[in-house]
Amino acid sequence: MGKNFADISFREGVILANLNPNTDSQHRMAVEFLGRDPRTPFTIKTFCPDGTPQVLLADPVFIEDGIWKPFPAFLWLVCPRLKLLVAELEQQGKVREYSQKLKTDEQFRESFMSGQKEIARLRVEMAEKIYPGELPDHIREILSETTVAGSRDFRGVKCLHSHLAQELAFHNNPIGAEVLERIKNCSAGDHCGTLRAERSEA
C-alpha cells in the first residue's frame, strides 16, 4: 500500500491531467455547491451554461486510516437548480415509477443495464489508474457490482440525482435521460450559481 491522504495532491494532479483540468476558483466553487468537504479528490465533469459546476466526478476509491473505502456513487449532482427540481420529482414518487418501469419495460431495462456496466468499467479503470496494481479484490468487486447510485440492487433506482448525473456526464442512463426531458438542462438564463445563496438564506 503506502498511499494515503498525503498523496492526494499528487493523485489529483494525475487524475485532473487525464480529464479536464479545473482552475482553483472552479474547484472552490464546486466544494461550495457540494456543501461539505469532499472525502476524495474530484474533477468537475460538466458545467451549467452560466459556469456553475454541475456534475462532479470523484475518485471511486480511497484509503482512510489504512482501510480501503470503495466509493461507487462517485458522480455528484451539484447544480442547485437541478438538485431542487430532482428533489421535487422524487417527492412526486418518480423513484418508484422508474423502478416499476425497469421491471416492466425490457428495452428500458437493457439500456439501463448497459449504462450501469459502462459505469462499473469506468470505476474500475479509474481505481486502477489511481492505485496501479494495488486494488484489493473485494474493492474491485464492489466497484464492478453496484449501480451509479451505489446500490447492489440493479432493479432499484434509489435516488434520481445520481442517474441524472450519469446522463449529464456520460449520456448513458435512460432514467437520467427521462428526468432531463422533464426538467430540461440548465440554460444561461437560469443563473444556477445564484440559486444556492438565495435558498440557504431562506
Ligand SMILES: [Zn+2]
Ligand atoms: Zn444548472
